[in-house]
Amino acid sequence: DQQVKQNSPSLSVQEGRISILNCDYTNSMFDYFLWYKKYPAEGPTFLISISSIKDKNEDGRFTVFLNKSAKHLSLHIVPSQPGDSAVYFCAAGYYQLIWGAGTKLIIKP
Amino acid sequence: EPEVTQTPSHQVTQMGQEVILRCVPISNHLYFYWYRQILGQKVEFLVSFYNNEISEKSEIFDDQFSVERPDGSNFTLKIRSTKLEDSAMYFCASSLGGQIQETQYFGPGTRLLVL
16 A cells, blocks of 8 residues: 655755655545655654645745645755755655655755 | 654664664653654554553554553653564654644664564
């Protein structure tokens, strides 16, 4: 059962450009969505969230877009910086979070 | 800034042995969680704990797992008889509230290797 899918295991982006990380979900009851960021040897840290009543939420360089009809959300990082190199997890749910497998983002100088 | 801590950072054990993973959640938090991540796979929810009781648990959290808050600060995960497939990174998390919108703060994890 893969209710939350991150199809790209890794992504490489030039510093200064836009990073777009994608996440798909299957359960239409999900109404809350989050992105967590994880550095090696550390636990995941909360990055940004969005509820199903919105289609966009922005926090500085990070924007999350939600397309409910497509059951798709994405995280945009603009501009990408070397410190953004990490694994990004998408999580979704309505009372309990279901996590994706993560996408490793590499920012190239 | 307050943080969740976990000990040990690494644990190697023989199959069939019992292990106890320890966590110290953020002091004013009321909800506690254990997750695991098998290498290269997704983060999986194991259990949530509130008011000295399990509030939710996943299918993974079978009879060989137990959780306890033995004192006012520690939150432990016990695996009674470890199996090879229990090898994973185990994360503890805590939150102030129990709703899904509450931010969960994660510890650095304990890497468990079962031989």
